[in-house]
Amino acid sequence: MKVLLINGSPKIHGCTYTALEEIAKELQKEKIDTEIFHIGNKPIRGCMDCGSCYDGSGKCIYKDDPVNVALEKAEEADGFIFGSPVHYAAASGQMTSFLDRFFYAGDGYQYKPGAAIISCRRGGSTAAFDQLNKYLTISSMPVVSSQYWNMVHGNTPEEVLQDLEGMQTMRTLGKNMAWLLKSIEAGRKAGIAIPEKEEPQITNFIR
Secondary structure, three states: OOOEEEEEEOOOHHHHHHHHHHHHHHHHHHOOEEEEEEOOOOOOOOOOOHHHHHOOOOOOOOOOOOOHHHHHHHHHEEEEEEEEEEOOOOOOHHHHHHHHHHHHHHOOOOOEEEEEEEEEEEHHHHHHHHHHHHHOOOOOOOOOOOOOOEEEEEEOOHHHOOOHHHHHHHHHHHHHHHHHHHHHHHHHOOOOOEEEOOOOOOOOOOO
């Protein structure tokens, strides 16, 4: 089993990475492979709703940023952690553009556990946390929770390490993710199938 951890911070080894690394350590203790994928600090295009990804390729038409690389890695992942710093009480602009296309062009996230984590200096964490969770709950992904909302506080990685409750929350999240992944695997071996999907009903509320 493998968990893909997405670092949505422009800083490769900043506060968000510090939190993700703590989760990864717990997953590794449970014999679960991990990879922390940094989306980088270069511009990431927003989704243009061009429809090119409807061809069934599972790829976005734009190939000049890391979205398609992440989509390839996602095919091998059994679970996901999405991490972002707080920018104006929301996820980073890069992370938002990345996730819009990652979820729109990608497929196969259904019934794979996911979690969002947030790092912030002081405020805006719960608003950003809610934003990231919406990607999971629109995709039929079981949402992994912890002992508190998944966030750490600090302006530097060193300060994040001093947030003892936040770091414990990350470790608990890692343990809960491992438990759910193993439970899903046990259910699969016992012959429990995923829910049967209905044909989508699209209602635009236009009269």
